[in-house]
Amino acid sequence: MTRRILLVGSPRDPTYRHTVSMPVPDGCDVVTLDIDQLATDPTICLDGELGGAVPIRVIDGDRVLAFSEIDSCYARFIDPPPEQHPAHDEAAWAGLRLLQLALAAAPFPVINRPGAGESNDTKPMHTAQLGDLGFPIPRSCTTNDRDEALAFLMSCPHGAIYKSNSGQRSIVQAVGPDDLDRLILLDRCPVLFQERIHGTDIRVHVIGERCHAVAIHSGNVDYRYDRSGTAREEPFPVPDDLGERCVRATAAFGLAFAGIDLIQRDDSGDFVALEANPMPGYHGYDLALDGAISASLWNYLART
Amino acid sequence: MPPSARSCAPILVFALPDDPFAAALRARAEQQGLPLWQPADLAEVGWAVTLDGDGADVRLIDRKRGCIWPSDTLAGIWFQALPPLATIDRLEERDRQYVIAEVRSSLIPVWRSAACPVIGQPRSDPAAEVLGTGPEARIALSRLGLPAAKMTVGRERMVRQAQQGQCVRITSLTNGESFWLDGFNGAQDRPPVIERSTAIASEHRAVRVLVIAGQDLRTVDVRDAGAVSGAEPTAEDATLAARIRAVTGLELVLAFCSRQEGAWRITRLSAQVPWWLAEVPGMASWIGSWLVGRFVPGSRHAAAVSGGDG
Numbered sequence: 001m002t003r004r005i006l007l008v009g010s011p012r013d014p015t016y017r018h019t020v021s022m023p024v025p026d027g028c029d030v031v032t033l034d035i036d037q038l039a040t041d042p043t044i045c046l047d048g049e050l051g052g053a054v055p056i057r058v059i060d061g062d063r064v065l066a067f068s069e070i071d072s073c074y075a076r077f078i079d080p081p082p083e084q085h086p087a088h089d090e091a092a093w094a095g096l097r098l099l100q101l102a103l104a105a106a107p108f109p110v111i112n113r114p115g116a117g118e119s120n121d122t123k124p125m126h127t128a129q130l131g132d133l134g135f136p137i138p139r140s141c142t143t144n145d146r147d148e149a150l151a152f153l154m155s156c157p158h159g160a161i162y163k164s165n166s167g168q169r170s171i172v173q174a175v176g177p178d179d180l181d182r183l184i185l186l187d188r189c190p191v192l193f194q195e196r197i198h199g200t201d202i203r204v205h206v207i208g209e210r211c212h213a214v215a216i217h218s219g220n221v222d223y224r225y226d227r228s229g230t231a232r233e234e235p236f237p238v239p240d241d242l243g244e245r246c247v248r249a250t251a252a253f254g255l256a257f258a259g260i261d262l263i264q265r266d267d268s269g270d271f272v273a274l275e276a277n278p279m280p281g282y283h284g285y286d287l288a289l290d291g292a293i294s295a296s297l298w299n300y301l302a303r304t
Numbered sequence: 305m306p307p308s309a310r311s312c313a314p315i316l317v318f319a320l321p322d323d324p325f326a327a328a329l330r331a332r333a334e335q336q337g338l339p340l341w342q343p344a345d346l347a348e349v350g351w352a353v354t355l356d357g358d359g360a361d362v363r364l365i366d367r368k369r370g371c372i373w374p375s376d377t378l379a380g381i382w383f384q385a386l387p388p389l390a391t392i393d394r395l396e397e398r399d400r401q402y403v404i405a406e407v408r409s410s411l412i413p414v415w416r417s418a419a420c421p422v423i424g425q426p427r428s429d430p431a432a433e434v435l436g437t438g439p440e441a442r443i444a445l446s447r448l449g450l451p452a453a454k455m456t457v458g459r460e461r462m463v464r465q466a467q468q469g470q471c472v473r474i475t476s477l478t479n480g481e482s483f484w485l486d487g488f489n490g491a492q493d494r495p496p497v498i499e500r501s502t503a504i505a506s507e508h509r510a511v512r513v514l515v516i517a518g519q520d521l522r523t524v525d526v527r528d529a530g531a532v533s534g535a536e537p538t539a540e541d542a543t544l545a546a547r548i549r550a551v552t553g554l555e556l557v558l559a560f561c562s563r564q565e566g567a568w569r570i571t572r573l574s575a576q577v578p579w580w581l582a583e584v585p586g587m588a589s590w591i592g593s594w595l596v597g598r599f600v601p602g603s604r605h606a607a608a609v610s611g612g613d614g
Contacts, residue, residue, distance in 0.1 A: 105443050115440060119429075124413040128355055137357065142410045145350035145365050152354060165409035168402055187347055187367075188391045189403045190410035 005301045007032045008075035008099065016076045018283035022294040025302040031070075035096055036081060067102070072301045073110045075103055076279060109256060109304045111207075111297070116254035117278025121167035123192050126275055133249045135262075135273035138197055144190035146183040152193055153180070159196035161221055172222035196221075197272045199265040202236055204243075205282055206250040206258045207296040208304070211243040214285045215264075233288040242271050249276055256304075257297065259285075313377050314339040315599050316364060318424075319384035324582035326384060328592030338379070338600055341366055346389040346407070353413040360417035376419035380599030383415065383424035384576055421599060423556045424575045431552045434573050445570055448551050451544070453562050453569035512568060514545050514559040515581070517594040521545045524584050534584045544568055555598065556591075 005028050009016030024030055077100060100114040119126045124142045131137040141152035142165050153160050153175060162179070164170035174196060201216040201223050216223045218231035238246070242262075250258040259280025262271045286293040315333060319326035321344055333340040343349045343366075350365030362375035375381075386407070392400045415425035426432035433444035445452035512535070513524040521542060523535045537545075548559055548570075557575055561568040582588045 101440065101443070104440060122409045122412045124353060124355060124410065125416060128360060128413065128417075131355070131357060137355070140355040141352060142413060143350070143352035144407075144410065145352055148350065148352035148354075148363065148365070152352075164406060166405040167409075168405055187350070189406050190351075191406075192410070 001027070003028045003071045003302050004069060005030050006070045006073040006075075008035060008073060008077070008103070010034065010036050010076070010078055012036065012081065013076055013078050015281045015283045018286065019074060019076075019294060019297065022286075022291060022298065025298055028298075028302050033099075035077065035099070067106055067108070070106075070108050072108050072304055073103060073106065074297065074301055075110060075112070075114070077114065109301075111257045111300065112255045112278050117258065117276065119253065120275060120278050123163070123165050123275065127194075127273075129253075130249065130273040130276065133252055133273075134245050135249070136270050137273055138194040140192060140194045142190055142192045144186050144188075146186050149183050149186055149191070149193060150180070156195040158198060160193050161196050162191050162193050165190060165192045171225050174221045197263040197265060198267075199263040199272075202262040202264055202271065203285055204238060204246045204260045204262065205280060205285060205293045206246050206255075206260065207293070208256060208300050209247050210296045211238045211246055212285075212289050212292045212296065213238045214288050233285065235289055249273075253278065256300065312339060313373070313379045313420075314341040315379045315595070316373075316381045317342040317384070318382070318387060320387065323384050324579055324588050325577050325591050326382075328582075328588035329382065329595050330592075332589070332592040332596045336596065336600075338596065343368075343387050346387045347391055349387075351411065351414050353410075353417060355413070360413060362414055362418045364414075374419075375414075375417075378418070378420040380421040380423065380595075381415075381418060382595055382599075383422070421555075423595065423598065426552075426554065426575065428553055431554050434552055435554075435575055436572065441572060442570075445573070450547060450551055451567060451569045453564055453571040511571075512541070512561045512563075513581070514541055514548070514561065515577075515587070515591075516545045516549055516554075516557050516559065517591060518555055518598065519549075520590075520594060522587065522590065524581060524587070532580060532583050534586070540568060544570075548573065556594070 005024075007016075007020060007030060009019070009032075011017060011034060020032065077096065080096065103110050104114045106113075119129055124140060127137050127140055139152075139156070141149065143149050143152070160175045161172050162175055163172045175193065201218065202213055203216065204211050204213040213236040214233045215236040216231065216233050218226040219228060220226040220231070223231055246258075246260050249260065250256070253276055255276070255278055257280065259277040259282060261274040261277070263274065264271050282293050315329070315338065317326050317329060317340060319342060326342060330340055330342065348366070348368050350367055352363045352365075354361045364373045364375065364378065364381075365371070366373065386404075389403070389407070392403050395403065415422050416427055426435060430444075430448060434441055434448060434450070442452040511526040513526065514537075515522045515524065521537050523537045523541050524532055525535045526532050544559065544561075548554075548557060552573065554573075554575055556577075557573055558577065558581075559573055560571045562571050563569075577591060
C-alpha cells in the first residue's frame with residue numbers, strides 16, 4: 001500500500017533541499033508543498049469550522065488531497081522572504097499561519113508538529129526543563145541587573161558565556177574583561193549568562209527512538225561560527241544511558257525529531273545539556289554521518 | 305536593605321499607569337496599610353533568576369528605593385501588563401522587538417519560579433497554552449477537554465455567512481486585529497465593538513464573560529455596541545468555571561464565551577482583566593479586594609468583598 005508523505009518547506013532552506021534530495025523508501029508517494037508559493041499559488045485551501053481540527057485540502061497539480069489521505073508529514077517553517085513579510089504580503093503570511101494551524105491539529109504524525117518544543121524560545125525555562133529531565137545543566141542567570149550579573153560571574157571560576165534569552169538567534173560568546181564595563185547596559189535589555197563548560201561539543205539527533213551523534217572539535221565558544229578552518233566533526237557513538245535520556249527528552253518536548261546540544265566535560269566526562277532544537281538544521285551533520293540521519297527520518301515518515 | 309519580615313513585604317504590580325484594576329488594588333491596599341510597589345517604568349525593576357541543578361532562585365530589585373526582594377519575601381506579584389520601558393523608545397523597530405522578546409523570555413522564569421503567589425501569568429505549560437486569542441489556544445482548549453467555540457476559517461464560508469445576513473467577526477491570523485463583517489456590504493472597522501467583544505460569530509453578538517477569581521465567580525454580559533452589565537451566575541456558568549479552574553490551575557482567569565449549539569463555548573481565556581470590565585459596578589473593587597485577600601491572607605478581604613463597591 002502506498003504511503004503518502006507530505007513535505008512542507010522552502011527551497012531557500014538548505015536543510016529542506018537536502019531532505020528532498022535524499023533517497024525515498026520504496027512504496028512512498030511524496031507530495032511537496034513550497035511555502036514560498038502560498039501567496040501566489042493556491043496550494044492549500046481551507047474551508048470549514050475550526051474546532052479541535054482544521055479542515056484543509058492540499059492541491060498538488062491536478063490532485064486535491066484531503067488531510068485524511070496523508071499518512072505523515074515533515075515540515076520546516078522558516079521566515080518568509082523579505083518581500084513576503086507580513087507588512088508587505090498579508091496573504092502569504094496568513095496562508096503560512098493557516099498551514100501551521102492545520103498541521104498542529106493534523107490527524108497524522110508531523111515532524112515536528114508546529115507549537116511542539118516551544119519552550120526552546122525561552123532559554124532559561126528550557127534549560128530548567130532539561131534539568132528536570134535528568135541532564136546536568138550549566139548554572140545560569142537571566143538578569144537585567146548589573147550587580148546580580150556581576151555576583152553570578154564572580155561565582156563562575158572557569159568563566160562564563162552569554163546569549164539571548166529568547167528564540168532570537170544570537171552568537172554565544174565568552175564573557176571577557178571588557179564586558180564587565182558593559183554590564184551597566186543590562187538595565188536596557190536582559191541577558192542570559194551561563195557558567196562556561198569546558199569540553200567537546202556533542203550534537204545528538206533523535207528521530208523517534210534512534211540517535212545519531214556527531215562530536216565537534218572547535219576552538220570557538222560557538223562552533224557554528226568557527227571560520228578558522230580547523231574545526232572538525234566526527235561520528236560519536238552515543239552511550240546507551242545518554243541515548244535513553246535524549247529519546248525521553250525529545251518525547252517530553254512533544255517532538256519526534258530533535259537536535260540536542262550537549263558538552264562532554266573534559267574533567268568528568270559528564271554530558272551537560274544546553275538545548276533541544278525543535279527544528280534541527282541537520283544537513284551538515286548528516287553529511288558527516290553519511291546520510292544516517294536522513295535515512296532514519298525517511299524511515300520514520302514511511303513507517304509511523 | 306533586604307526586608308526581614310514578611311509583614312512589610314509589598315505586593316508587586318505590573319500594570320499600565322492608568323489601569324483601573326491596579327488603581328482599585330492600590331486603594332484597597334492603602335486602606336489596609338499594605339505596601340504596594342507599582343513601577344511606572346519597567347527600568348525601575350531589576351530581576352535575576354539563578355538556576356542550578358537544585359532549582360531556581362528569583363530576586364526582584366526595586367531600583368528606586370534600593371531594595372532587593374528575594375521572591376519568598378514578596379507578598380505576591382500581579383501581572384496585568386508590562387509597564388512602559390522608556391529606554392526602548394528611541395530604538396529602531398527591529399531592535400525594539402528584540403528587546404521586548406528578551407524581556408518577556410527573561411521574565412517567564414520569574415512568573416514560573418517565584419516563591420510567592422503570582423497572578424496574571426501562567427505557571428504551567430497547559431495554562432500557558434490555553435491563554436490567548438489565537439486559534440492555537442482554541443485547539444489547546446479542545447485538547448484539554450474544555451468546550452472551545454468553533455471558529456470559521458476559509459474565505460468562502462465567511463462570505464456565505466455574511467451573505468446570509470449573519471454577523472461574522474473576522475480575526476486576522478497574523479496581527480490579531482479583527483473587525484465585523486456585516487451583511488455583504490464589505491468590512492467596517494468598528495473599534496468600540498472590537499475592543500469590547502470577543503465572540504467569533506454569533507447572530508445576536510451576545511457574549512458572556514465569566515470572571516473567575518479563586519473559588520469566586522462573577523459573570524458579565526456584553527451586548528450590542530459593547531454595553532456591559534453584571535449578571536447572576538447560573539449553574540451552567542458555575543460548572544464551566546469549575547472545569548476551567550481545575551484544568552488550567554489559573555487563579556484569576558476570564559472566560560469569554562459565546563452561545564453555540566445551546567451551550568457556552570469558550571472563545572478565549574485571559575489572565576488579564578480588560579479595562580472595560582471596570583464599567584461593571586463593583587467589579588474593580590471586587591477584584592482589588594480578592595487580590596489583597598489572596599496575597600495577604602487574614603487581611604480584611606472578606607469584609608471588603610461583602611461590602612460591595614466600597
